[in-house]
Amino acid sequence: MRNPTWTRDELILSLDFYMRHKPHFPGKTSFEIQELSDLLNRMGAKNSGDRNEKYRNTNGTYMKLMNFRRFDSDYEGGGLQRGGRDEEEVWKVFSSDLKKLRETAKAIMAIVDTLQNNRAPPNVTCDPLEEDALEGKLLTREHRYRERDASLVRRKKDKFAAKHGKVSCEACGFDFVDVYGQRGDGFIECHHTKPVSELRPNERTNLSDLVLLCSNCHRIIHRRRPWLKFDELRALLCK
Numbered sequence: 001m002r003n004p005t006w007t008r009d010e011l012i013l014s015l016d017f018y019m020r021h022k023p024h025f026p027g028k029t030s031f032e033i034q035e036l037s038d039l040l041n042r043m044g045a046k047n048s049g050d051r052n053e054k055y056r057n058t059n060g061t062y063m064k065l066m067n068f069r070r071f072d073s074d075y076e077g078g079g080l081q082r083g084g085r086d087e088e089e090v091w092k093v094f095s096s097d098l099k100k101l102r103e104t105a106k107a108i109m110a111i112v113d114t115l116q117n118n119r120a121p122p123n124v125t126c127d128p129l130e131e132d133a134l135e136g137k138l139l140t141r142e143h144r145y146r147e148r149d150a151s152l153v154r155r156k157k158d159k160f161a162a163k164h165g166k167v168s169c170e171a172c173g174f175d176f177v178d179v180y181g182q183r184g185d186g187f188i189e190c191h192h193t194k195p196v197s198e199l200r201p202n203e204r205t206n207l208s209d210l211v212l213l214c215s216n217c218h219r220i221i222h223r224r225r226p227w228l229k230f231d232e233l234r235a236l237l238c239k
Ligand SMILES: [Zn+2]
Pocket: 169, 170, 171, 172, 173, 174, 213, 214, 215, 216, 217, 218
């Protein structure tokens, strides 16, 4: 049985480790590598899928770290000629923005900790028309969980309706009642605007972090990585 390919979440945690230790990496049998391997195993234990006894062991974890060298210009000619598209994308996005990398790794670790404490992982199904965030699956789930929280969504809609007399898309102005009549009454989606790297598992969501969006606008935001920011979506509509 082969172990599953490395997820974006795992690659982000590994790259964070790589950047913090470069150029003097702890050895294969070091405490630090063991610690990273343990973290990846804790995370993997919460994901379904078959794993064999070598899953993210210290050897594999160390090899994966060294794989990043193939993208690293400080190690010209070094590194192994292996690595997938996700690895390259994670390298491109995060190796030049260490603050974002650290913040994202911390956000992922915070979620792994809450999973350990038996908080049920948010059960949020994926939309085949959407891509996960650059920041990985756990944070994508956290984002979806918040913007689909029924009571929060209701409060957001009520507040908006009280002010504007109706609910409509905050990006393009689409009003479902205008087009579909009563069947469209109250129909609108919520989008959580906070960068996913800043999400923390036990933090409350403020209504001001949510915007109302029609289904088209919402899909376009999540359609490709990196997800569009709300202002970027608005700018597209103004063209
Ligand atoms: Zn819209």
